[in-house]
Amino acid sequence: MSDAGAGDLPSPDVSPTPETEKYWAAAAEGRLLVMRCADCDRFYHPPRARCPDCLSENTEWTEASGEGEIYAHSVTRQMGPPYHEATPYVVAYVELEEGPRMLTNVVTDDPEALSVGQSVEAVFHETEDGEYAIPRFRPV
Amino acid sequence: MADHTAAIAGVYEHPTREAPDKSTAQLHGDVAVGALEDAGLEKGDVDGYFTAGRPGRVMSMVDYLGLQDLEYVDSTDVGGTSYVSHVGHAAAAIAEGKCEVALITMAGRPRSRSGDGGPPSGPQADFEETYGIGTVNMYALAARRHMHEHGTTAEQLAEVRVAASEHAQYNEDAMFQDPVTVEDVVESRLVSDPLHLLDCCVVSDGGGAVVVVSPEVADDLDRDCVSVLGHGEAVKHHDAGDIDLTYTGAVESGPRAFEEAGITHDDVDYASIYDSFTITVVETLEDLGFCEKGEGGEFVEGGTLKAPDGELPFNTDGGGLCNNHPANRGGMPKIIETVRQLRGEANEEVQVPDAEIGLSHGTGGSLGTRMTSTTLVLGGDR
Numbered sequence: 001m002s003d004a005g006a007g008d009l010p011s012p013d014v015s016p017t018p019e020t021e022k023y024w025a026a027a028a029e030g031r032l033l034v035m036r037c038a039d040c041d042r043f044y045h046p047p048r049a050r051c052p053d054c055l056s057e058n059t060e061w062t063e064a065s066g067e068g069e070i071y072a073h074s075v076t077r078q079m080g081p082p083y084h085e086a087t088p089y090v091v092a093y094v095e096l097e098e099g100p101r102m103l104t105n106v107v108t109d110d111p112e113a114l115s116v117g118q119s120v121e122a123v124f125h126e127t128e129d130g131e132y133a134i135p136r137f138r139p140v
Numbered sequence: 141m142a143d144h145t146a147a148i149a150g151v152y153e154h155p156t157r158e159a160p161d162k163s164t165a166q167l168h169g170d171v172a173v174g175a176l177e178d179a180g181l182e183k184g185d186v187d188g189y190f191t192a193g194r195p196g197r198v199m200s201m202v203d204y205l206g207l208q209d210l211e212y213v214d215s216t217d218v219g220g221t222s223y224v225s226h227v228g229h230a231a232a233a234i235a236e237g238k239c240e241v242a243l244i245t246m247a248g249r250p251r252s253r254s255g256d257g258g259p260p261s262g263p264q265a266d267f268e269e270t271y272g273i274g275t276v277n278m279y280a281l282a283a284r285r286h287m288h289e290h291g292t293t294a295e296q297l298a299e300v301r302v303a304a305s306e307h308a309q310y311n312e313d314a315m316f317q318d319p320v321t322v323e324d325v326v327e328s329r330l331v332s333d334p335l336h337l338l339d340c341c342v343v344s345d346g347g348g349a350v351v352v353v354s355p356e357v358a359d360d361l362d363r364d365c366v367s368v369l370g371h372g373e374a375v376k377h378h379d380a381g382d383i384d385l386t387y388t389g390a391v392e393s394g395p396r397a398f399e400e401a402g403i404t405h406d407d408v409d410y411a412s413i414y415d416s417f418t419i420t421v422v423e424t425l426e427d428l429g430f431c432e433k434g435e436g437g438e439f440v441e442g443g444t445l446k447a448p449d450g451e452l453p454f455n456t457d458g459g460g461l462c463n464n465h466p467a468n469r470g471g472m473p474k475i476i477e478t479v480r481q482l483r484g485e486a487n488e489e490v491q492v493p494d495a496e497i498g499l500s501h502g503t504g505g506s507l508g509t510r511m512t513s514t515t516l517v518l519g520g521d522r
Contacts (some may be wrong), residue, residue, distance in 0.1 A: 015265075020266065045381040046378075072281040072284040073284060074277045074284055075330070075332065077331055078332070082272075086272065089189065090270060099382075101380025101381050107449060116288040134270055136271075
């Protein structure tokens with residue numbers, strides 16, 4: 001997966017914590033990770049050390065397929081910095097194949113053509129400091 | 141009605157919508173004085189104080205207002221509904237004998253200058269702010285999904301603004317006093333589709349205050365008081381990736397408040413419903429049970445929300461959509477207008493005849509990420 005379709009979206013630096021560093025480092029390698037609770041078999045997002053369902057610490061990183069579909073989307077036409085010059089851009093919840101709905105952007109040249117239920121796949125955009133990458137999605 | 145319930149003795153809505161020459165603290169002072177005067181009480185009577193805002197605000201305001209001998213303070217901050225929650229918390233504190241006269245203030249100046257900072261960053265920040273999310277596009281996602289699942293239309297959302305605007309024409313303090321049509325709303329520019337400019341609330345300076353008192357204090361006052369009959373709170377969030385954008389926390393806060401008050405929907409004569417956006421109202425009405433899930437769009441058609449004769453007259457001050465949304469937080473005005481209605485002090489053209497039971501509902505946070513819902517049931521015959 002490449003940087004194609006980044007368009008003019010900013011890719012601000014992120015501030016990984018001990019709980020989230022693997023997620024951002026994997027994204028820098030073009031891999032989308034989701035967390036799974038080995039006790040209750042729940043996939044969840046955003047990542048955290050304890051399962052938000054059963055509070056077990058028996059949780060593990062799993063590589064997601066990067067496939068999903070749009071749960072809801074909106075074309076944002078007005079926003080403050082750093083996104084003010086990127087309008088119009090699309091924010092969305094994408095429902096991953098593994099289950100969790102993930103807040104993200106959908107990158108497309110034709111935002112008006114997007115629809116709920118549409119299939120999308122992950123793309124990764126390097127952060128400004130070059131250390132990590134931000135998972136986004138594009139229509140398949 | 142039980143005599144042991146706490147009561148709202150005084151309310152005050154700041155008349156300003158733009159306060160370039162005042163500080164936020166000054167606005168807190170204005171509304172505190174106004175609400176105490178309305179109640180017929182003095183500063184020295186206050187033994188409980190409630191406010192929300194950035195950390196330390198409650199201590200700063202106690203100092204600024206020179207409040208002495210406080211026995212109870214509460215700085216619960218759950219976004220725009222904080223002050224609705226404060227009324228419930230004050231009533232509980234009063235019932236426990238922790239205080240007798242609770243002053244609740246809110247104020248802000250987002251129109252002149254934001255002095256309150258942005259939303260607090262939490263562990264979710266990298267997974268949200270990174271993507272250019274804001275208040276409008278997060279509510280827009282909820283609107284999109286509601287439209288997708290239930291067939292709700294832009295025209296139906298617009299009905300909410302139309303009703304609010306028709307009420308606002310009688311409110312000389314309202315920011316927008318001109319009635320609008322469904323066409324005006326759907327033809328206004330898209331801010332974050334499917335939400336148009338006129339689907340969004342105003343940005344205003346100002347504030348408001350409420351005084352909640354014990355039944356004993358209420359009985360001694362030469363003032364109509366409004367009983368706090370029921371209160372319910374709920375928090376809803378991402379659910380670890382299982383978020384459902386088509387409902388709000390009102391599905392839980394509503395039943396809690398109705399049960400505590402011992403009322404049914406048919407008893408509600410007037411409702412102040414938090415209207416950060418038109419979709420907020422449609423989802424909330426469904427979740428409170430005034431109509432079935434998914435039927436909110438149909439429910440608001442045909443003048444349901446219009447005062448004084450609609451099935452459920454709402455936001456007769458013009459609401460956040462037309463009147464004010466001080467500090468980007470509309471909870472306080474929701475309480476104030478309900479109290480006005482129950483006292484028969486609303487603007488004449490929109491006063492609901494013989495209003496006895498009113499509902500104030502607040503929403504905090506964002507429908508698109510995490511939120512708080514607070515529902516109050518107030519009764520006017522004390």
